[in-house]
Amino acid sequence: MNSIKETQQEIVEEFALFDEWMDKYEHIIELGKDLPLIDKNYKTDENLIKGCQSKVWLHAELKASKIIFTADSDAIITKGIVGLVIRVFSNHTPQEIIDADLFFIDQIGLQEHLSPTRSNGLLSMLKQIRMYAIAFSTKADA
Amino acid sequence: MNFINSDKIRKDFPILQRQVNGKPLIYFDNGATSQKPQQVIDVINRYYQHENSNIHRGIHTLSQEATNAYEKARTTVLQFINAKHNHEVIFTSGTTGSINLVASSFGKKHIHAGDEIIISTMEHHSNIVPWQMLCEEKKAILKVIPINDKGELLIDEFKKLLSPKTKLVAVTHVSNTLGTINPVKEIIKLAKTAGAFVLIDGAQAVPHTKVNVQELDCDFYAFSAHKMFGPTGVGILYGKEAILNELPPYQGGGDMIKTVTFEKTTYNELPHKFEAGTPNIVGGLGLAAAIDYMNNIGIANIEAYEHELLSYATEKIKKIEGVRIIGEAANKASVLSFLVDGTHPSDIGMIIDKLGIAIRTGHHCTEPLMNRFDIPGTARASFAFYNTKEEIDTFILALERALKMLL
Ligand SMILES: Cc1ncc(COP(=O)(O)O)c(C=O)c1O
Numbered sequence: 001m002n003s004i005k006e007t008q009q010e011i012v013e014e015f016a017l018f019d020e021w022m023d024k025y026e027h028i029i030e031l032g033k034d035l036p037l038i039d040k041n042y043k044t045d046e047n048l049i050k051g052c053q054s055k056v057w058l059h060a061e062l063k064a065s066k067i068i069f070t071a072d073s074d075a076i077i078t079k080g081i082v083g084l085v086i087r088v089f090s091n092h093t094p095q096e097i098i099d100a101d102l103f104f105i106d107q108i109g110l111q112e113h114l115s116p117t118r119s120n121g122l123l124s125m126l127k128q129i130r131m132y133a134i135a136f137s138t139k140a141d142a
Numbered sequence: 143m144n145f146i147n148s149d150k151i152r153k154d155f156p157i158l159q160r161q162v163n164g165k166p167l168i169y170f171d172n173g174a175t176s177q178k179p180q181q182v183i184d185v186i187n188r189y190y191q192h193e194n195s196n197i198h199r200g201i202h203t204l205s206q207e208a209t210n211a212y213e214k215a216r217t218t219v220l221q222f223i224n225a226k227h228n229h230e231v232i233f234t235s236g237t238t239g240s241i242n243l244v245a246s247s248f249g250k251k252h253i254h255a256g257d258e259i260i261i262s263t264m265e266h267h268s269n270i271v272p273w274q275m276l277c278e279e280k281k282a283i284l285k286v287i288p289i290n291d292k293g294e295l296l297i298d299e300f301k302k303l304l305s306p307k308t309k310l311v312a313v314t315h316v317s318n319t320l321g322t323i324n325p326v327k328e329i330i331k332l333a334k335t336a337g338a339f340v341l342i343d344g345a346q347a348v349p350h351t352k353v354n355v356q357e358l359d360c361d362f363y364a365f366s367a368h369k370m371f372g373p374t375g376v377g378i379l380y381g382k383e384a385i386l387n388e389l390p391p392y393q394g395g396g397d398m399i400k401t402v403t404f405e406k407t408t409y410n411e412l413p414h415k416f417e418a419g420t421p422n423i424v425g426g427l428g429l430a431a432a433i434d435y436m437n438n439i440g441i442a443n444i445e446a447y448e449h450e451l452l453s454y455a456t457e458k459i460k461k462i463e464g465v466r467i468i469g470e471a472a473n474k475a476s477v478l479s480f481l482v483d484g485t486h487p488s489d490i491g492m493i494i495d496k497l498g499i500a501i502r503t504g505h506h507c508t509e510p511l512m513n514r515f516d517i518p519g520t521a522r523a524s525f526a527f528y529n530t531k532e533e534i535d536t537f538i539l540a541l542e543r544a545l546k547m548l549l
Contacts, residue, residue, distance in 0.1 A: 021496050022496070053519070
C-alpha cells in the first residue's frame with residue numbers, strides 16, 4: 001500500500017508524460033469517465049458540495065481504522081481531478097490524512113482548478129476531506 | 143448592410159491584441175463585462191495625471207474643473223438615454239447599486255404590508271434579492287411573471303398578476319442569460335394603467351440598443367458603465383423628477399445635505415440627495431467617454447452588426463449535433479446560451495479557455511431561471527461590436543474539438 005506521498009509522486013510521474021495541456025485534459029477526462037460512480041444512496045444533498053460551476057458529492061466511511069472516500073461530480077474534468085484526489089487520500093488513517101502535504105495538483109499544473117474563482121467545489125472538497133479526517137480521528141480516540 | 147469596420151475598431155481595444163494560453167484572445171464574455179477602448183482608458187489616465195480633485199466642495203481651479211467635467215458627464219448620460227433633466231440622472235456604483243437605492247428609498251415611502259411587487263422569471267439576482275429583502279421587511283408580496291419555453295415573458299399572465307395592490311413592476315429590458323429583448327414599452331403601459339411604478343433593469347440593453355426613457359415612460363431605469371465599454375464601479379439610476387423628489391434619501395453623508403446640526407439635517411436637492419460622499423469621479427468621466435465612443439460608431443450600427451453576429455453564430459452552432467440553445471425568443475440581443483447533450487457547460491468552458499476563448503458558464507446569476515428550464519447552467523457566448531465572424535468560426539472549431547474530447 002502506497003503512502004499518500006508515494007501516490008502523489010506516482011501521479012506526478014504519470015502526468016510528466018504529457019507536455020501539452022490537451023493531452024493532460026484528455027487524460028483527466030478519461031480518468032473522469034473511469035471513476036466508479038458513488039453509490040446512489042450516498043449521492044445525497046448531505047454529501048453535496050455545491051460549487052458555482054459544478055457539483056461534487058463526497059462520501060466517507062471508516063473501515064478498519066481507515067477512511068474510504070467515494071465521490072462524483074456532474075462535470076467530467078472536475079470528476080477526473082476528484083478521482084485523483086480520492087486515489088491519494090482514500091484508504092488511509094485519519095492521522096495520515098491530517099499530516100499529509102498536498103503537492104501533486106500544483107506539480108501537475110492544475111492549481112488553477114483550486115482557485116476560488118473556479119468555484120467548482122474542488123477546494124471545498126479538500127477542506128471536507130480534512131474535516132472528515134479530524135472528525136474520524138476524535139472518534140478513533142474515543 | 144454593414145457599417146462596422148471591425149479591423150479599425152479592434153485597434154481601439156488594446157486588450158484584444160493580447161494572447162491567452164498562447165492563442166489570440168477571443169473575448170465572448172461581453173455580457174459579464176465589456177472591454178474598454180483606448181479613448182476611455184486615456185480619459186481615466188488623464189484625470190489622475192492632470193485633473194484629480196474633489197468635486198462640489200472646492201473653490202480652487204482644479205476642483206472647479208473636476209466639478210464641471212463631472213456635471214458635463216451627467217449631461218452626456220442625459221442625452222444618451224434622453225432624460226428630461228440633468229438631476230434625473232443619479233450616479234451610482236452600478237446596476238446593483240441603483241436597484242438597491244430604489245428598493246431602499248422607494249420601499250420606505252411606497253411599500254406597505256400586503257402590497258405587491260412584480261418581477262419576472264428571467265431576472266438577474268440583483269433584480270430579485272433587493273425586492274425579496276424589501277418584501278420580507280415590509281410584509282409585502284413578490285409575484286413573478288412566467289415565461290414560455292423560448293424564454294419570452296407571458297404578457298397575458300402578467301396582466302393577470304396586475305391589480306390595485308401592485309405597487310411596483312421591476313423587469314429586465316434584456317435578459318443576460320437568454321438574450322430576450324422584453325417588450326418593456328408594453329409592460330410599462332400595462333403597469334401604469336394598473337397604477338404601478340416601473341423600474342427597468344437596463345444593464346444588458348444599453349450596450350446594444352438605443353434607450354429613450356421619456357418614450358418608454360418608465361419611472362426608473364438602471365444600468366452599469368462597465369457593460370457598455372466604460373469603467374467598473376459606476377452606473378446610473380434614472381428616475382423621474384417628481385418621483386425622486388418625493389423619496390427619502392438613501393445614504394447619509396457629505397454632498398447630500400443642505401445644512402447639518404445635531405438636532406436636524408436638511409437634505410440637498412436632486413441629484414445630490416442620492417449621491418452621498420465623494421463619488422467615483424473618474425468613473426463618471428469614463429462612462430461619458432464610453433458614450434461618446436459608442437455614439438461615434440452609431441448605436442444603430444452596433445445593434446445591426448451584433449444582430450448579424452448572433453444570427454451567424456446561431457446558424458453555425460445549430461449544425462453541431464446535440465446542441466440545445468437556451469433562449470430562442472423572436473427578439474434577441476447578442477447572447478447565445480447553449481448546452482450540449484452529454485456534457486457539462488463548465489467542461490466546455492475550461493477546454494475552450496485553453497484555446498484562448500473566453501465564454502461564461504454557470505447560472506449567470508439567474509438561478510430561478512435555470513430552475514425554470516431545469517438545467518444546472520449554460521455555456522454563454524455574448525458578442526460585442528468588436529467581435530467578428532472569423533472569431534465565431536474559430537469558436538465553433540474549438541467547440542467541436544472540446545466535444546470530441548468530452549464525448
Ligand atoms: C441583467 C443584469 N442586471 C443586473 C446586473 C448587475 O450589474 P452590476 O454587477 O454591474 O451591478 C447584471 C450584470 O451581470 C445583469 O446582466
